Amino acid sequence: MLEDLIIDRTEYTPSISFSVNAKDFMIVGEARPENAGKFFEPVLLWLKNFSETAHNDESFKQNKSVKVYFILDYFNSSSIKYLYDVLKQLEFIKPYLFSLEIVWSHESSDEDMYENGVEFSKIIDVPFIFEKR
């Protein structure tokens, strides 16, 4: 059984809450780590393992629905590359689940964050839901 991935939020890294049993996966906060690779590699590894778990269990395809929430205040240019990798991994996982959606949340006046989500939605084959907060 794949263990949950829980990472607490800091001033410069987001909280991560991923669980095989959860319907909602959460990434919340600010992403400007000192070393983006060191922060995001465990996240990518967990998603890869989740992908294998879902691939090997037919019940995921029959009834597992997941929403992945990106509730980010800010991310730097080193992190955006890894966020793209996270989104690509989600795209890879999608066929093994009943449904997978990305919820891209942005502050109502934060046009740049909204635009980043729109750009991602054009190149990632997963439905995006845009939410203002």
Place this chain on the structure above:
Amino acid sequence: MIQSATDLFNLYENLNGKNVVLNYVGLFNFNISNNLLIMFKKHINQFNIKLVSKKKLYNIMVEALDNVCKHNAPPTSEHSALGIFFLEHNQGEFSLTTGNLILTKNVQNVTNKLMLTNRLDVDELKQNYKDSIINGTISEQGTAGIGFFDMCLKSGNKLEYRFDEVDELHHFFTLKIKILTEKN
């Protein structure tokens, strides 16, 4: 010849005006950058500008500080890893200046990146930014190589820069970004 913090202050005096919101001269590392960003968040609220402008400023500041921390030339027995950071405000326009020592052998590469960034229009900048995210690789310093594109896009201005020779092996790289903000 830049050898001390005083020399850096003198260089700064020749480059900039006086309306300083935040400034720092000294050694740079992630914790110091982080403290400057926390101070920025406190200080910026005294200005009556839109949230979107505050976020653009913050974004540019993160990228600029990241550049100093990750691309500063390694300290030697003759040069420490001194850098500068100044944020100024004048009638709605902010100006952010960073400076750090770089190896002379890297000057041409950095110049090429800056010249490319300044040559591109907004659509080309966005396309290059996107292409780098999709196809680019992470450098040894852990950067995606799109910081200049990002700063240029967010500021809406060309990046100003200069290189001052320190010795045969080192130059002092100064980067200045002007950011026009919107009032609330």
